[in-house]
Amino acid sequence: MRDKECIFCKIANGDIPSKELYEDDEFKVILDLGPATRGHALILPKNHYANLYELPDGEASKVMLLAKKMAGQMTKKLGCDGFNLVQNNGRAAGQTVFHFHLHLIPRYKDDGQTLGWKPLEPTQEELEEIKKIITE
Numbered sequence: 001m002r003d004k005e006c007i008f009c010k011i012a013n014g015d016i017p018s019k020e021l022y023e024d025d026e027f028k029v030i031l032d033l034g035p036a037t038r039g040h041a042l043i044l045p046k047n048h049y050a051n052l053y054e055l056p057d058g059e060a061s062k063v064m065l066l067a068k069k070m071a072g073q074m075t076k077k078l079g080c081d082g083f084n085l086v087q088n089n090g091r092a093a094g095q096t097v098f099h100f101h102l103h104l105i106p107r108y109k110d111d112g113q114t115l116g117w118k119p120l121e122p123t124q125e126e127l128e129e130i131k132k133i134i135t136e
């Protein structure tokens with residue numbers, strides 16, 4: 001299941017070379033070409049799914065197990081001080097490549113990167129309202 005125009009389909013299936021850290025039947029892990037930090041990598045499913053909404057349950061559960069394994073290995077080998085998992089869905093969320101991927105971002109003390117947000121200050125009523133919208 002590939003998209004002919006998709007760069008991550010080409011990378012995940014070996015049509016375009018990449019710096020591979022890991023491969024199995026369903027996934028490839030590669031170094032990001034525009035890394036946030038030293039060792040920033042991406043988990044790519046070999047099948048084309050545009051985003052998390054399209055990712056089937058099987059791959060969705062396996063991707064977290066693989067992230068855990070890679071985070072452990074990368075932390076040990078790189079000696080990083082922390083680790084972010086980042087996964088963007090949709091342009092509004094910062095997605096630029098529309099083939100599902102999970103960012104593996106090793107963090108180093110004083111690495112100068114910020115992946116944060118400015119906290120809003122909702123009232124209890126607003127939180128209650130959002131809770132209802134999502135759960136009812």
Ligand code: AMP
Pocket residue numbers: 007018030031032033034035087088094095096097098
């Ligand atoms: P996102 O903004 O979540 O869609 O992330 C896309 C990521 O893909 C960015 O961090 C890019 O640096 C990275 N990227 C784009 N093209 C390539 C490529 N050919 N090889 C490796 N990483 C890439």
Ligand code: ZN
Pocket residue numbers: 002003006007008009010047048049098099
């Ligand atoms: Zn693709």
